[in-house]
Amino acid sequence: MPKVKKSNRIAERREGPTKNQQQSKAKRGQSVNRDTSETVEKSPEVDHVVGNTKPCPESGAATNAAKLGLSDDEICKAEIEAWFVGSSIVKRAFVAARDRPGGLSLGLQRLGINMWWQGKGGMIWTDMYKKIKTLLKVNEKPQYLIMHCAANDMGKTKLKELIENVKTTLGKIQLLLPDTKIIWSQLLPRRKWRYSEYVNAMNKSLKRLNSSIAAELVRKGGGYIKYPDIKSNDELLFDRDGVHLSEKGTEIFLNSICAAIEQFSKTGILVYPKPLLVLNQVYCSCGMWQGLGLRNYPSACIHFHHVDECAC
Template sequence: MESLMKLLLNRASEEDGEAWLRRCLEPATASEDEEEASCSTSQRTSAGQWVDEPAEERYPRRGMATRRSSPAAAGTEDAAVDENMAAEVGGGQSGGRTGGKRAASSRSPASSGRRGGTKKPATQAKKGGPSPVEVPRPPSVVRNQQPAVGQANKLQNSAVQSESMDRASQQGAGGPPVADLHRTVWILGHSFIHWAHKRATHRPYTVNLSLQPESFRVLWKGVRGLQWHQLHFHLSRLLQVWPPPSILVLHLGGNDLGNLRTVDLLSCIKRDLGRFHAISPNTVIIFSEIVPRLAWLSSDMRRVMERMRKRVNRAMEKFMPTIGGLSYRHIDLEGGVPGFYTSDGVHFSEIGLDLFNLGLQSSIEMAVVVGVGRA
């Protein structure tokens, strides 16, 4: 302490020492805030003890904390202030005089202390002296949240894309089967289904009957001359080869008219459809009603055959809702227009096949409304 007092007396005895001492003791102005930080904030009594100044004298204007420093530290801060002023003069050439003044006036004693390179104010302060007030820094958490959320979204999107690419690669390379999201539709019947399938392969509506390929996959099975008692055999084989159907469309029974009694035919139809519904309760069964013909191979009595056809269709219309299915009537073909048939009067012409396929498409769309969501 004696050495510090000697340095202080030597500095005061110099040529400009008295003016320097007055600047240290006088209240600081706006331009001398940085020099005030280097001055001592305590006075020494005649007894050699340190007495803290009142808070009003230590912080004359702003009430901000200043740190007690030695003359050597004050000289270091003066050099740092001169260096910063030189940097501001250099920046003022490009930014103008206004920017330099604003930067100089915004500096505070606390910030000048930080520029001086002292980062431990608690160790520099004397014991029993006032602890400096720390200015809290603004939180930076809010600023960092947005990039974190964006990074998480990017990672999630990349994971979804990689998963979809893995599924596609597995399917293309013959890997393990991936869960099929299609609604599988079976269309099974006699020669009408056989020729309708061939017609669909050459038409714009395709074999999928204008249904969305992402949602439906239509599978055809047409057996020429098929009768009802052969249905069980074909269904058993298809269940071993094809995926289970969400919708089953059956166009069958026309070849049985005239060969069986109407009562016996209806009994067989209801029995087989009831069994299939018990095996696959989530499948919607569509009974495609028997359409009229200009000529019947089993009988020459066209009017009698027409009455039998209508009787079967009415009975199936009442029965199908009991097993959760539906009966679809091809209204456009009910008139028996000769242009809809070929020369044999049994099979459909190209126009008739297009109308028939349009009816099959409508029946599948109706099945979606009835209950395909049960699967």
């Protein structure tokens, strides 16, 4: 290879890179620019995905949305949270709700309502306050808190003591959730009781418990869900154990809950079924009742100042 004089090499540096060197550098530049452009184009997509990873408030929302013809975004925009906390009755209702057309929120998504089910088998009333505090660690305060618990305490704890315990705990929960509507879900009658063989006597005591707690809650601005179609003498509504509901009974239970929450959200009347009392041509549908010594009036009542004047 012939030697290039030093003077010629100096001249080439001054003139700049040769044509071959320019082409090689251009190719390297194109490669770098192409990689860079791909990175720039992809980065907005990554930012978009990260910015929309907010979890949907309802598990299984995609399935429910598909069943109702709603998008996941519509489900996630729900503004009203309703918690249903209680014993195995709630747990079994949750399992049944998953297979219904309305899904876990019972079709109430159309009203912007999300249901959050928290059922625990064998739950007793002393578990309730601790359970609520635990739930508040992982979720925002709900608009509605529906409680179905204390039937497992019947026969184990004296009725008067149990009523006082429930009222005391409800007071603590109301302080914890001052802006939440607290709803008492009527404890269901049973065909068999664990701590007593006197079924009728136990069911009568259960009515007293329901009436007392419902009256206390409604008086303080809470609510009450009754299940008038579920009666202990209808064996088709109960499982073989005489405690839990059958498939038919669970359907009635879920339908009542759905109708009750819809009524609450639309009318503000927090007693279901909505009462309609007639007193001297005065109609009251507010759920505020008072026992006036009249046999036909509900025992779960609050107050009327006079026979013809509703307290609401």
